[in-house]
Amino acid sequence: MDKLVIAGGYPLHGEITVSGAKNAALPIICAALLAETPLKLSSVPALRDVSTTYQLLKHMGVEVSADASGNVALDASEITSHEAPYEMVKTMRASILVLGPLLARFGHARVSLPGGCAIGSRPVDLHIKGLKAMGAEIHIEHGYIEASAAHLPNKRLQGARIFMDLVTVTGTENLMMAATLADGTTVLENAAREPEVLDMAECLIKMGARIEGAGTDVITVHGVERLQGASHQIVCDRIEAGTYMVAAAMTAGRVKLHNARADLLDAVIEKLREAGAVVEHDANSITVTGSKELRSVNIRTAPHPAFPTDMQAQFMALNTIAQGTGRVIETIFENRFMHVQEMQRLGANIEVEGNTAVVRGVEFLDGATVMATDLRASASLVLAGLVARGETTIERIYHLDRGYERLEEKLTALGAHVRRVH
Numbered sequence: 001m002d003k004l005v006i007a008g009g010y011p012l013h014g015e016i017t018v019s020g021a022k023n024a025a026l027p028i029i030c031a032a033l034l035a036e037t038p039l040k041l042s043s044v045p046a047l048r049d050v051s052t053t054y055q056l057l058k059h060m061g062v063e064v065s066a067d068a069s070g071n072v073a074l075d076a077s078e079i080t081s082h083e084a085p086y087e088m089v090k091t092m093r094a095s096i097l098v099l100g101p102l103l104a105r106f107g108h109a110r111v112s113l114p115g116g117c118a119i120g121s122r123p124v125d126l127h128i129k130g131l132k133a134m135g136a137e138i139h140i141e142h143g144y145i146e147a148s149a150a151h152l153p154n155k156r157l158q159g160a161r162i163f164m165d166l167v168t169v170t171g172t173e174n175l176m177m178a179a180t181l182a183d184g185t186t187v188l189e190n191a192a193r194e195p196e197v198l199d200m201a202e203c204l205i206k207m208g209a210r211i212e213g214a215g216t217d218v219i220t221v222h223g224v225e226r227l228q229g230a231s232h233q234i235v236c237d238r239i240e241a242g243t244y245m246v247a248a249a250m251t252a253g254r255v256k257l258h259n260a261r262a263d264l265l266d267a268v269i270e271k272l273r274e275a276g277a278v279v280e281h282d283a284n285s286i287t288v289t290g291s292k293e294l295r296s297v298n299i300r301t302a303p304h305p306a307f308p309t310d311m312q313a314q315f316m317a318l319n320t321i322a323q324g325t326g327r328v329i330e331t332i333f334e335n336r337f338m339h340v341q342e343m344q345r346l347g348a349n350i351e352v353e354g355n356t357a358v359v360r361g362v363e364f365l366d367g368a369t370v371m372a373t374d375l376r377a378s379a380s381l382v383l384a385g386l387v388a389r390g391e392t393t394i395e396r397i398y399h400l401d402r403g404y405e406r407l408e409e410k411l412t413a414l415g416a417h418v419r420r421v422h
């Protein structure tokens, strides 16, 4: 297993370019299943989860032609299988995103139930409840979701009014995709407002879908007969950007991020300024100047546009070396404090009480060997390693490779002393 070895204490300076958003690319790649002609995407990040999704679609008969600069053409004109097998789904939960498109276009889908993961049980009951509301017959047996619309007129899902009693990002995306080819109008209430949901809607509209309200909590979809391919550029990754912004703040450096949109990061920018970092931006770049006297901040995660859960671990890292005490409240996932024990190994002073972590800033962290448990926890350990005295070794960094494109290359370009050990 690869490890990352970081020598701490070097402020980050320079400029890097943010990649396309993982959490927009994954659902939009799955949306290719809805189209009868090729969907062309650009700015697709070169990530393990993206190649896993390509493998899954190829397994179904989709022709995938991807180049080395983030362009891909996905041709789903000849689908040969409607199944997402366990072996593939167990490595990436987002595979659940083929359920809606397969059911909408072919009237049948057999998708392995995604397992839980380190941060929580991650149920998909709201995905299933919504599809049932659209007339689908769904049984769960032998760990698979068996879904069918064969009993419906023309084997087509029916438009429905669906209230989601929890805000679910991929649930909203799955149901929005299913609704594009349904007979009639679907209204999704309490829909997720994440920018990646809006990016998917913009792509679906280019493919011929009729969608209103994406980006708000009520999304209306008027079903159409068929969708065609289109060309779409994946929106920039606000979480990757946020991660490097925190790195600049914590190392008291100055970093300019290209292909970064401040309008997607209001809550994060607000908190960075509250901590004492200077944040400047124009339409598609953000510059962060850090400080050696950062102040602790209180964080409470919630659905967009509130503070994103995917940035919680990164701000926990900031609080470990900031002045004062910061309270971090995680309201989205039931177990997203896996990074705490690892940070304590670096000398952090953190006490967890239920879904609240109380972080008392310390003078410095001391490098040690730590273990990554999930994607954003791994990122927070990299941030801690950048400021810790001495060397920090992070094990199991395959988690990082799932969500950060060319991480050590970008960090090294900013002056960090990072190396990957095979």
Ligand code: EPZ
Binding pocket: 022, 023, 026, 094, 120, 121, 122, 123, 124, 125, 126, 127, 128, 166, 167, 168, 169, 170, 171, 309, 310, 332, 333, 334, 375, 376, 403
């Ligand atoms: C998406 O996961 C993201 N993944 C996650 O990013 C992100 O943390 C999460 O949204 C929240 O913003 C992708 O987009 C691929 P949810 P998702 O459904 O859709 C509960 C990362 O680091 N829930 O919005 O799986 C659920 O348990 C990853 O990039 C149900 O109870 O999250 C959670 O408590 C991690 N039943 C809450 O809702 C359901 O049917 C929000 O989950 C669905 C969800």
